[in-house]
Amino acid sequence: MATISxxxxxxxxxxxxxxxxDASSWGLVVKDLAKINTSTSVGVIRxxxxxxxxxxxxxxxxxxxxxxxxxxxxLKDEFVFQQKxxxxxxxVGPDKKITAETLMSLLQETALNHLKTIxxxxxxxxxxxxxxxxxxxxxxxxxxVVVDRYPIWGDVIQINTWKGAYGKIGMCxxxxxxxxxxxxxxxxxxxxxxxxxxxxxxLSKFPDEVRGELNRHFTYTTPPTVKEETRKWSTRDRSTExxxxxxxxxxxxxxxxNQHVNNMKYAGWIIESVPRSIVKNYELASxxxxxxxxxxxxxxxxxxxxxxxxxxxxxxxxxxVDCEHVIQLESTSDEIMKAWTTWRSKKGNRLE
Amino acid sequence: MATISxxxxxxxxxxxxxxxxDASSWGLVVKDLAKINTSTSVGVIRxxxxxxxxxxxxxxxxxxxxxxxxxxxxLKDEFVFQQKxxxxxxxVGPDKKITAETLMSLLQETALNHLKTIxxxxxxxxxxxxxxxxxxxxxxxxxxVVVDRYPIWGDVIQINTWKGAYGKIGMCxxxxxxxxxxxxxxxxxxxxxxxxxxxxxxLSKFPDEVRGELNRHFTYTTPPTVKEETRKWSTRDRSTExxxxxxxxxxxxxxxxNQHVNNMKYAGWIIESVPRSIVKNYELASxxxxxxxxxxxxxxxxxxxxxxxxxxxxxxxxxxVDCEHVIQLESTSDEIMKAWTTWRSKKGNRLE
Numbered sequence: 001m002a003t004i005s006x007x008x009x010x011x012x013x014x015x016x017x018x019x020x021x022d023a024s025s026w027g028l029v030v031k032d033l034a035k036i037n038t039s040t041s042v043g044v045i046r047x048x049x050x051x052x053x054x055x056x057x058x059x060x061x062x063x064x065x066x067x068x069x070x071x072x073x074x075l076k077d078e079f080v081f082q083q084k085x086x087x088x089x090x091x092v093g094p095d096k097k098i099t100a101e102t103l104m105s106l107l108q109e110t111a112l113n114h115l116k117t118i119x120x121x122x123x124x125x126x127x128x129x130x131x132x133x134x135x136x137x138x139x140x141x142x143x144x145v146v147v148d149r150y151p152i153w154g155d156v157i158q159i160n161t162w163k164g165a166y167g168k169i170g171m172c173x174x175x176x177x178x179x180x181x182x183x184x185x186x187x188x189x190x191x192x193x194x195x196x197x198x199x200x201x202x203l204s205k206f207p208d209e210v211r212g213e214l215n216r217h218f219t220y221t222t223p224p225t226v227k228e229e230t231r232k233w234s235t236r237d238r239s240t241e242x243x244x245x246x247x248x249x250x251x252x253x254x255x256x257x258n259q260h261v262n263n264m265k266y267a268g269w270i271i272e273s274v275p276r277s278i279v280k281n282y283e284l285a286s287x288x289x290x291x292x293x294x295x296x297x298x299x300x301x302x303x304x305x306x307x308x309x310x311x312x313x314x315x316x317x318x319x320x321v322d323c324e325h326v327i328q329l330e331s332t333s334d335e336i337m338k339a340w341t342t343w344r345s346k347k348g349n350r351l352e
Numbered sequence: 353m354a355t356i357s358x359x360x361x362x363x364x365x366x367x368x369x370x371x372x373x374d375a376s377s378w379g380l381v382v383k384d385l386a387k388i389n390t391s392t393s394v395g396v397i398r399x400x401x402x403x404x405x406x407x408x409x410x411x412x413x414x415x416x417x418x419x420x421x422x423x424x425x426x427l428k429d430e431f432v433f434q435q436k437x438x439x440x441x442x443x444v445g446p447d448k449k450i451t452a453e454t455l456m457s458l459l460q461e462t463a464l465n466h467l468k469t470i471x472x473x474x475x476x477x478x479x480x481x482x483x484x485x486x487x488x489x490x491x492x493x494x495x496x497v498v499v500d501r502y503p504i505w506g507d508v509i510q511i512n513t514w515k516g517a518y519g520k521i522g523m524c525x526x527x528x529x530x531x532x533x534x535x536x537x538x539x540x541x542x543x544x545x546x547x548x549x550x551x552x553x554x555l556s557k558f559p560d561e562v563r564g565e566l567n568r569h570f571t572y573t574t575p576p577t578v579k580e581e582t583r584k585w586s587t588r589d590r591s592t593e594x595x596x597x598x599x600x601x602x603x604x605x606x607x608x609x610n611q612h613v614n615n616m617k618y619a620g621w622i623i624e625s626v627p628r629s630i631v632k633n634y635e636l637a638s639x640x641x642x643x644x645x646x647x648x649x650x651x652x653x654x655x656x657x658x659x660x661x662x663x664x665x666x667x668x669x670x671x672x673v674d675c676e677h678v679i680q681l682e683s684t685s686d687e688i689m690k691a692w693t694t695w696r697s698k699k700g701n702r703l704e
Contacts, residue, residue, distance in 0.1 A: 071506070086423060088457070089457075089464050089477075090457035090461060090608075090616060093604065093605055093607060093609075094604075094607040094609060094610075094611045096609055099605045100605070101605050105440070105441075105442035108441060109440045109441050109442060113441075153609075247599045247601065248601075248603075249600075251600075251620055251621075251623075251624050252445065252620070252623050252624060252631060253451045253452070253453050253620045253623070255445060255446040256441075256442075256446065257441075257444065257446060257448055257505075258446075262442060264442060268603055268604070269603075271603075271604050271605070272603050279604060
């Protein structure tokens with residue numbers, strides 16, 4: 001075993017320029033054989049490091065450390081949870097801005113970390129002790145998001161989130177995203193979460209015992225982040241829509257820790273049926289999502305978009321575009337969710 | 353405008369327990385109206401904060417700050433780039449471990465941040481000045497990953513990555529993931545990247561000018577992370593496979609900044625055709641991915657898995673399972689990629 005050769009590229013048939021004799025120089029020729037020990041197993045041939053712990057010295061000073069980046073914490077007012085995020089390359093889309101899915105994921109992440117930090121979380125996705133006792137889980141009923149400016153890869157953003165009671169039936173979560181460098185607000189969002197019995201799959205009232213666990217963490221004085229979207233579902237003939245994306249199916253990796261399709265997927269599915277001319281020329285300025293029923297592994301979905309009152313052939317004439325959307329089961333047309341979105345032109349026109 | 357009411361839930365027809373009169377208590381009743389100013393626009397009704405910058409005091413001390421979390425940097429040896437990551441809730445799957453897609457994403461993120469940090473990056477996804485001049489882009493040819501232990505949500509991991517030349521045709525990237533708390537190694541990976549002409553879509557040799565830009569950042573002395581997977585594609589009759597997932601389609605959010613389907617999607621698609629009994633009872637111990645051709649928006653794909661030499665009805669009898677996989681175009685059966693995976697039983701048996 002003079003060298004560890006990587007002579008596999010001969011199997012890479014479409015890449016004919018790769019010759020087998022190139023393979024000895026992966027840039028990985030091992031000069032100090034004492035450092036490694038190769039063990040072979042059935043199916044997995046691996047190189048084991050003799051030094052099992054970190055083989056490289058720790059970096060003493062990070063040239064690009066961001067102060068305060070971490071798991072987040074609750075502010076002095078005891079109600080607002082704050083966490084910073086560094087936007088990663090795979091969280092941005094082809095336009096280099098964070099995707100709608102990432103945006104929804106960050107809402108989830110901070111809401112959950114908030115519950116974790118205040119210590120009411122016992123199990124699952126944000127379940128309190130009393131929720132576990134009563135077999136209740138959180139279900140998103142409605143989400144509203146307004147984006148002023150999208151962060152891009154490499155940006156550091158600060159997210160503040162706080163919660164309140166939603167009447168007698170649930171909880172409202174609020175968020176504000178800020179540019180960590182300038183302090184400018186980037187995004188505001190609000191969600192309503194209600195409770196469902198995990199076994200019967202029926203919605204439940206918010207029991208006093210659960211309210212008792214959460215109440216002291218609810219704030220009633222912090223301003224709301226997003227005002228209600230007052231538009232109602234249009235009365236247009238829905239059989240006439242021409243923007244449909246069929247055959248959408250949740251994958252294994254779309255499931256969350258509750259074995260449910262992650263909420264963040266829905267935002268992506270909505271965009272799937274938006275005409276490409278809109279996705280390319282406009283950016284999503286706001287969305288309102290209303291969840292109707294659960295989506296499960298094995299469901300085949302359709303995403304339908306109704307572009308409101310414009311001629312999509314004359315996009316240059318519009319500063320913004322409004323759309324209605326439905327995600328439904330392909331087999332029965334049962335509605336999984338509906339949504340409204342507003343898109344603003346990328347030409348620099350901002351809705352005011 | 354006495355309060356900002358959120359009276360929209362009456363439209364939430366499937367949630368009949370939500371009454372309209374609940375809506376005045378989103379937990380968001382604004383007591384200090386001086387703080388807000390509601391402006392109405394076409395399509396977007398929003399609440400504007402009079403104080404445009406961050407409305408809340410910054411957290412002075414983060415109770416859960418992780419030292420060294422940030423954008424990463426190059427170690428003193430000048431070859432190894434190191435970055436820490438805090439695993440987020442949406443990066444883990446139903447088994448609470450990071451998904452194969454997240455794993456692949458972190459490989460990409462650190463490889464790109466490495467190029468960014470050493471200053472050879474000019475544009476796109478890791479393109480140097482000479483690559484831009486010659487209209488060359490990076491293309492992954494092969495990736496190998498061996499997972500010893502999966503990080504879970506909330507874990508902080510340290511990723512080290514370093515690069516070397518791959519013969520005359522490309523670059524090899526290597527990674528090691530460590531548990532930041534214990535220093536234990538979690539994962540090792542290696543990739544071969546070759547160059548493609550962006551216009552002709554043909555593979556290209558590694559030009560001397562590009563080599564000149566990168567060479568001083570290549571290391572030839574650091575041990576390899578993963579030894580070659582020597583198995584060859586089996587000769588079994590491929591018409592007999594019974595694990596097929598049809599109708600896989602890239603979505604808009606699967607595209608990267610180059611408008612190509614992100615590599616990380618492939619790992620997810622492979623798992624889609626692995627029998628659920630394997631996905632549930634085993635964890636992915638290693639994978640070898642060989643990329644054959646580009647996948648583009650609009651392609652409809654099939655994922656096929658061949659479980660090697662075991663009876664899937666008797667899973668309890670096996671410590672590990674080997675699989676072969678193909679991702680191909682549904683229309684022409686043209687191969688997009690092939691792969692080998694090894695799965696180890698979740699009962700605690702570890703392959704040695």
